Amino acid sequence: MCKDLAVALVVQKYGGSSVATAERIRRVAERIVETKKQGHDVVVVCSAMGDTTDELLDLAEQVTDAPPAREMDMLLTSGERISNALVAMAIHALGEEARSFSGSQAGIITTGAHGTAKIIDVTPGRLREALDEGTIVLVAGFQGVSQDSKDVTTLGRGGSDTTAVALAAALKADVCEIYTDVDGIFSADPRIVSDAQKLDQISYEEMLEMAACGSKVLMLRCVEYARRYNVPVHVRSSYTDKIGTTVFGSMEDIPVEQAILTGVAHDRSEAKVTVVALPDEPGYAAKVFRAVADAEINIDMVLQNISKVDTGKTDITFTCPKTDLARAVEILTARQDEIGFAEILSDSEIGKVSLVGAGMKSHPGVTATFCEALANAGVNIDLISTSEIRISVLVRDTELDEAVQVLHKAFDLGGDEAAVVHGGTGR
Amino acid sequence: MCKDLAVALVVQKYGGSSVATAERIRRVAERIVETKKQGHDVVVVCSAMGDTTDELLDLAEQVTDAPPAREMDMLLTSGERISNALVAMAIHALGEEARSFSGSQAGIITTGAHGTAKIIDVTPGRLREALDEGTIVLVAGFQGVSQDSKDVTTLGRGGSDTTAVALAAALKADVCEIYTDVDGIFSADPRIVSDAQKLDQISYEEMLEMAACGSKVLMLRCVEYARRYNVPVHVRSSYTDKIGTTVFGSMEDIPVEQAILTGVAHDRSEAKVTVVALPDEPGYAAKVFRAVADAEINIDMVLQNISKVDTGKTDITFTCPKTDLARAVEILTARQDEIGFAEILSDSEIGKVSLVGAGMKSHPGVTATFCEALANAGVNIDLISTSEIRISVLVRDTELDEAVQVLHKAFDLGGDEAAVVHGGTGR
Numbered sequence: 001m002c003k004d005l006a007v008a009l010v011v012q013k014y015g016g017s018s019v020a021t022a023e024r025i026r027r028v029a030e031r032i033v034e035t036k037k038q039g040h041d042v043v044v045v046c047s048a049m050g051d052t053t054d055e056l057l058d059l060a061e062q063v064t065d066a067p068p069a070r071e072m073d074m075l076l077t078s079g080e081r082i083s084n085a086l087v088a089m090a091i092h093a094l095g096e097e098a099r100s101f102s103g104s105q106a107g108i109i110t111t112g113a114h115g116t117a118k119i120i121d122v123t124p125g126r127l128r129e130a131l132d133e134g135t136i137v138l139v140a141g142f143q144g145v146s147q148d149s150k151d152v153t154t155l156g157r158g159g160s161d162t163t164a165v166a167l168a169a170a171l172k173a174d175v176c177e178i179y180t181d182v183d184g185i186f187s188a189d190p191r192i193v194s195d196a197q198k199l200d201q202i203s204y205e206e207m208l209e210m211a212a213c214g215s216k217v218l219m220l221r222c223v224e225y226a227r228r229y230n231v232p233v234h235v236r237s238s239y240t241d242k243i244g245t246t247v248f249g250s251m252e253d254i255p256v257e258q259a260i261l262t263g264v265a266h267d268r269s270e271a272k273v274t275v276v277a278l279p280d281e282p283g284y285a286a287k288v289f290r291a292v293a294d295a296e297i298n299i300d301m302v303l304q305n306i307s308k309v310d311t312g313k314t315d316i317t318f319t320c321p322k323t324d325l326a327r328a329v330e331i332l333t334a335r336q337d338e339i340g341f342a343e344i345l346s347d348s349e350i351g352k353v354s355l356v357g358a359g360m361k362s363h364p365g366v367t368a369t370f371c372e373a374l375a376n377a378g379v380n381i382d383l384i385s386t387s388e389i390r391i392s393v394l395v396r397d398t399e400l401d402e403a404v405q406v407l408h409k410a411f412d413l414g415g416d417e418a419a420v421v422h423g424g425t426g427r
Numbered sequence: 428m429c430k431d432l433a434v435a436l437v438v439q440k441y442g443g444s445s446v447a448t449a450e451r452i453r454r455v456a457e458r459i460v461e462t463k464k465q466g467h468d469v470v471v472v473c474s475a476m477g478d479t480t481d482e483l484l485d486l487a488e489q490v491t492d493a494p495p496a497r498e499m500d501m502l503l504t505s506g507e508r509i510s511n512a513l514v515a516m517a518i519h520a521l522g523e524e525a526r527s528f529s530g531s532q533a534g535i536i537t538t539g540a541h542g543t544a545k546i547i548d549v550t551p552g553r554l555r556e557a558l559d560e561g562t563i564v565l566v567a568g569f570q571g572v573s574q575d576s577k578d579v580t581t582l583g584r585g586g587s588d589t590t591a592v593a594l595a596a597a598l599k600a601d602v603c604e605i606y607t608d609v610d611g612i613f614s615a616d617p618r619i620v621s622d623a624q625k626l627d628q629i630s631y632e633e634m635l636e637m638a639a640c641g642s643k644v645l646m647l648r649c650v651e652y653a654r655r656y657n658v659p660v661h662v663r664s665s666y667t668d669k670i671g672t673t674v675f676g677s678m679e680d681i682p683v684e685q686a687i688l689t690g691v692a693h694d695r696s697e698a699k700v701t702v703v704a705l706p707d708e709p710g711y712a713a714k715v716f717r718a719v720a721d722a723e724i725n726i727d728m729v730l731q732n733i734s735k736v737d738t739g740k741t742d743i744t745f746t747c748p749k750t751d752l753a754r755a756v757e758i759l760t761a762r763q764d765e766i767g768f769a770e771i772l773s774d775s776e777i778g779k780v781s782l783v784g785a786g787m788k789s790h791p792g793v794t795a796t797f798c799e800a801l802a803n804a805g806v807n808i809d810l811i812s813t814s815e816i817r818i819s820v821l822v823r824d825t826e827l828d829e830a831v832q833v834l835h836k837a838f839d840l841g842g843d844e845a846a847v848v849h850g851g852t853g854r
Contacts, residue, residue, distance in 0.1 A: 022489035056509065062449035063513050064520035071519070074511035074527050078505035081482065084447035086490050092498070093491035102502050125578070140818070150532070150553070 008174040010035055011129070013045040013141065013164035015180050018238040019083045020050030021400065028179075028238065029090035032136060041131045043171060045141040046087055046165040047081025047388040067115035073143070073154045077103070080140035080160070081331055088138050099130050100138040101261045103152075107170075108144035108163060110153045116151035117144060117223070119162065122170035133169075139167060158219025165222050167293060169229035176231050178218065180347035184245030185210065185217055187263040187413040192404050195417030199245045199262065206262045206356055209249045209390045213354035214267025223247065251358035251389065260359020261366070266400055268354040269326040270300055273382070275332065277313040277342035285316055287339045288332065295331050301352070301385045311344075319394070322348050350382065351400030354392040355407055361388055368413075373410035379403045431691040433545040435601040437462055440472040440568065442607050446510045449478030449610060455606075455665065456517035463523055468558045470598060471513055471589040471844060472568040475506025475666070496541035496751070498814035500570070501580045503532055504530070507587070515565050527565040530579070533592060534597075537580045544571060544580035546589065546652070550598035558598075566594060572835065585646025594651050596656035604644065604657050606665035611672030612637065613680045614690035614840040617832050622840030625835035626672045626689065631763035632784055633689045634674045640781035641694025657736065678785035678816065687786020688793070691834045693827055694779040697727055698752040699810070702759065702771035712743055714766045722758050724751040728779070728819065729814045740769070749775050776825030777809065781819040782834055788815055793838075800837035806830045811836050 012032065019025050028046075036042050056075050060067045067075075073218070084100040091098035107123035124186035127137045141160025146153045155162050161178055186196040202210070204227035211220045217235055226233045226247060236244025278284050285304065292299060299317045308314065320328050329346050332339070334409050362364050370391050374381060379402060382394040408414060446452050455473075463469050469585050473749065483502050487494045494502075506675060511527040518525035526669040534550035541596040554564045568587025573580045582589050588605055594605035612634070628777050629637070631654035636646045644662055653660045653674060663671025705711050712731065719726060728746045736739070747755050756773050759766070801808060806829060822830050 022486065024488055058508070059449065059513060060516060063452055064516045066520065067516040068519045069514045070513040070523075071527055074515075074529075075509055078508045081505045082486070082502055083507075085498045086486060088501075089487060089491045089494040092495045093493065098498075100498055102501075102579075152529075390728040 002031070006163070006194065007033070007039055007041060007250050008410040009041045009043070011043045011045065011164050011171070011173045013160055013169040013178045014047065014087075015032060015237060016047040016050050016083075016179050018052070018179055019046050019087060022086075022266070025049075025083070025086050026090050026093075027033045029087055029094055029247055031179075031238070032087070032091060032397065033094045033096050036136055042129060042133070043137045043139065043173070044081065044084075044087065045139050045160055045166055045167065046083045047141050047160040048326075050312075051087075052079040053390060054083065064423070067076045070151055073114045073152050076154055077140065077143040077152050079233035080142055084138040088136075089370045091136055091138075095135060096136055097419050098136040098138060100140070101126065101344045102140050102258075103143035103163065104145035106139040106141075106167070107164065109147050110144035110155070112148050112151065113395050114153055116156040117146065119144060119155070120147055122166050124170050124370060127167070127171065130306040132425045133292055137234055139346050151334070158222055160295060161219055161222035162225055163312065165229075165233060165326055167380050168231045169225070173199075173231070175234050176226070177234045177236060179236060180217060181237065181239070182217060182235075184235050184236045185215070185238065185247070188408045189266065192266070193264070193414070196408065197413060201246050201248065202262055203249050203251045203358060205248060205251050206358055208389065209318035209354070209356040210263060212267045213265035213390065213392060214352065215263075215265045218247070219313075226289070244248075260363050261355060261357030261411045261413060263356055263413060264404050264411075265354045265356060266404050269321055269398065270319040270350065271322045271346060272317060272319050272327055272350050272394060273325070273332070274315055274317045274340045275339075276315050277311070279318055279340055280307040280312055280314040284339065287335075288316060288341075291319070291331050291339070292311065292328055295327055297321070297328050301383065301394070303383055303385065319350075319352070337364055349397045350394050351397040351403070352392055353400060353403040353407060354390055356390045365396075367391055369410055370407065374403055375408045377402055377406040379406070434466055434468060436468045436470070436598055437549030438470045438472065438598070438600045438603045440587055440605045441474065441512075441514075441665060442587070442601070443474040443477055443480070444608050445606055446514060449513070450740045451763075452476075452510075452513050452518075453517050457512055458606075458665070459518055460521045460523050460688065462542060462552050462770065470558070470564045470566065470594055470600065471511075471514065471837050472556060472566050472587055472594065474568050474587040474850050475503075475512045476510045476513075477508040479509065496580055498577050500541045504567065504579050504698035507569055509773055511567045513531060515563075518563055518565075518783050522693060522828070523563055524765055525563040525565060527567070528553060529567050530570035530590065531572035533566040533594070535566075535593065536574050537582070539573040539575050539578065539580065541578070541580055542672040543583040544573065546582070546593050547573060547574055549593050551594065551597050554594070554598065565591060572800040582648075583817045585649055588646055588649035589652055592652045592656075592658050592660065593815070596652070600658070602661050603653070604661045604663060606663060607644060608666070609644060609662075609669065610660050610663065610664045610669055612642070612674070612690070613836045613843070615831055616693065619693070619828050620691070620835045620841070622841035626674050627670075628675065629689055630676050630785060631674060631769070632678050632680045632816060633785055636781070636783040636814065637692045640692035640694070640783065640819060642690075643693045643781065645674070652803065660694055671846055682809040687790050688782060688838050688840060691829050691838075692781045693803060694724055694785060695783075695824060695827065696750075696765055697746040698749045698753055698775035699744060699821060700752070700755055701742055701744040701772040701774075701778050702739070702768045703742050703772060705743055707734040707741040708769055711766065714762075715743060715768075718758050718762050718766070718814060719745075719747070722751075722754055724748070724755050727820070728810065730810050738824075748776075760764055769798060776824045777821050778824040778830070779819055779821055780827060780830040781817055781835060782838065783817045785816050787817070794818055797834065798836055800833045801830055804829055806833070826830065
């Protein structure tokens with residue numbers, strides 16, 4: 001083959017909505033073949049078609065209400081095999097060679113934690129061989145094979161993105177393109193803020209904070225993986241040819257003249273728990289968090305204020321997923337005597353709004369502006385938590401949209417054109 | 428574990444209709460657990476649920492009209508992974524341990540012929556290990572992994588039966604139970620002959636002839652495999668607890684006092700081609716069959732009668748699948764000059780009726796009775812072909828049912844009770 005340009009290796013990931021129908025599959029195939037025809041080697045990772053995963057979950061539920069995790073993984077991984085085989089067929093129909101591989105065949109080696117396996121190693125020998133033969137390679141996302149038992153595993157939510165980034169790292173790809181139903185990473189959710197701006201570039205650290213604070217475009221684990229292996233991730237729309245957002249580089253690489261703040265993220269998925277009048281002595285807070293951790297409930301924000309005068313007691317507040325709230329309260333209540341608190345308060349009608357930006361470090365006054373903007377809009381702040389490049393607060397869930405809007409405006413994050421919103425998300 | 432009885436190893440295979448819904452899956456699980464509780468080790472092979480395979484084929488067709496065979500296998504094999512994982516879940520819900528394995532994990536090593544792979548070897552190390560731990564083992568039927576490319580392969584029609592028999596052979600199982608929607612092997616199709624009798628036992632050779640002549644309960648390849656490895660196959664209904672039919676032993680093992688004839692089989696799937704006025708010299712018939720074989724069309728019956736006086740020409744008639752008829756005629760017509768025949772006649776409105784029985788060898792007069800029975804019913808015989816234990820004739824397709832009925836009656840094959848007919852078949 002004669003190529004004018006140096007051959008690049010491109011990993012592309014397509015979400016479930018991008019491959020939901022035969023027609024969309026053919027469109028995705030066209031884009032893949034186009035990339036190949038530009039002279040690049042192409043590795044593609046597809047999620048399961050549209051609602052396939054939900055349908056399989058529903059089937060399992062009809063059979064039993066406590067399916068073993070190993071079998072759940074065997075069941076769910078079939079969804080990605082189906083979509084990847086179909087995309088391979090569509091590529092063939094366009095005259096290019098394509099071969100689909102399961103996670104196991106692709107050498108995605110994981111821990112044995114079914115449903116939430118972590119990638120330990122990637123041994124892409126078979127993929128490399130296929131690429132060397134000029135074939136387009138497809139890999140079923142979201143799945144791997146456990147190192148010890150050789151059983152089929154799944155990587156949990158957003159797993160296909162992680163598969164794509166892990167393959168890009170192992171194959172030393174030039175870029176990992178994540179095709180999704182939005183045009184890129186925005187300065188806020190375009191469904192809430194009409195002039196939300198698409199970002200051209202964002203550092204790994206900022207993207208991590210955005211993902212941790214509720215931005216759903218990329219999952220936290222995928223960004224962590226990309227950062228560790230320095231894989232440039234290009235988030236873009238599968239419906240247009242527009243350039244999206246590149247996640248790359250550390251905060252230090254971002255030119256100083258660029259906007260000091262990246263965006264506003266929000267999250268409706270959390271609930272708040274307050275443990276009231278806990279003895280303010282070493283070990284008592286640990287007892288609370290051990291109890292919650294034992295139940296495998298993830299804690300996000302934690303706040304402990306100073307002791308109330310003369311009582312020797314303090315209150316601890318934390319947030320956890322709404323879906324785990326009832327269980328968290330139940331577990332703590334069961335250990336009330338042992339832990340020694342007065343009562344448990346819980347609140348699921350909250351929302352979290354966060355401002356993220358690497359420039360925050362060097363620009364004083366951000367916190368003041370943040371609080372003033374919310375106060376002027378009459379939004380009450382329930383709880384504040386910050387990191388070096390982030391400020392997060394809890395507010396009433398009914399006031400969350402307004403909080404996002406006023407912060408976005410106060411920090412002048414808006415662009416010139418209105419953002420385009422498509423429906424549906426992939427896995 | 429304390430067991431009163433010697434532990435047996437039982438392989439059970441369930442067809443697609445037996446696992447078509449969550450409710451049926453739970454029922455199948457109950458039967459499996461019951462076998463386990465009797466103290467046996469159990470290996471289960473399930474087909475894909477109900478119409479899953481057709482739905483996947485339909486999806487592929489929507490994407491392209493020429494799907495590559497490798498990807499087709501990747502696509503279709505997901506159906507069996509789904510059903511086997513669900514059955515494993517249902518078994519768990521009943522309190523027994525169960526683990527599902529893909530064909531590749533189960534060590535089903537095949538040729539690389541996608542869509543029609545043959546089993547080369549079975550290396551059931553992981554299954555044996557799981558059995559030794561007291562676990563019920565499930566294996567996705569119809570699939571394996573190619574020895575050379577390590578790609579996923581499928582075994583073609585009836586593949587799950589072959590998987591079950593191959594596992595039974597490799598694991599030295601005491602019996603391979605094939606659960607289906609009929610009560611066993613019958614002396615004729617119960618939908619045509621109301622007093623068709625369920626056979627208690629049938630030899631491998633007789634079963635091979637029955638399968639080759641259109642009996643659809645067991646596929647030819649599965650019986651060949653069972654015979655080669657001497658695996659007793661028990662064909663029975665998944666809807667009842669009744670004993671079915673055991674396929675076992677050679678013709679010589681069948682007691683002499685048993686019925687001399689086994690049953691009447693019929694086949695509507697074939698068409699007839701006659702090559703008229705072919706030179707009756709060495710090599711001309713070979714040219715005809717080479718042309719058909721090159722097109723990968725299977726020939727069943729072949730008949731060449733003596734030359735017509737003085738012409739030096741002869742007619743050759745053969746049968747092939749109806750679905751290949753047009754292609755066969757086209758291929759032969761294209762080579763008419765080269766082969767040197769006068770014309771091609773074809774007829775797809777035919778049916779084949781066969782009488783099978785080991786006793787035929789030692790009982791003269793069977794052919795005479797056979798022809799008399801059809802003549803008395805006014806059924807015209809178009810073509811006759813025999814083996815040591817079989818007589819087959821072609822008749823008009825409109826007269827096929829009657830031919831089956833009168834032969835069944837003439838050889839007194841009927842039982843006392845009417846046969847029960849269920850709907851649907853598995854893969």
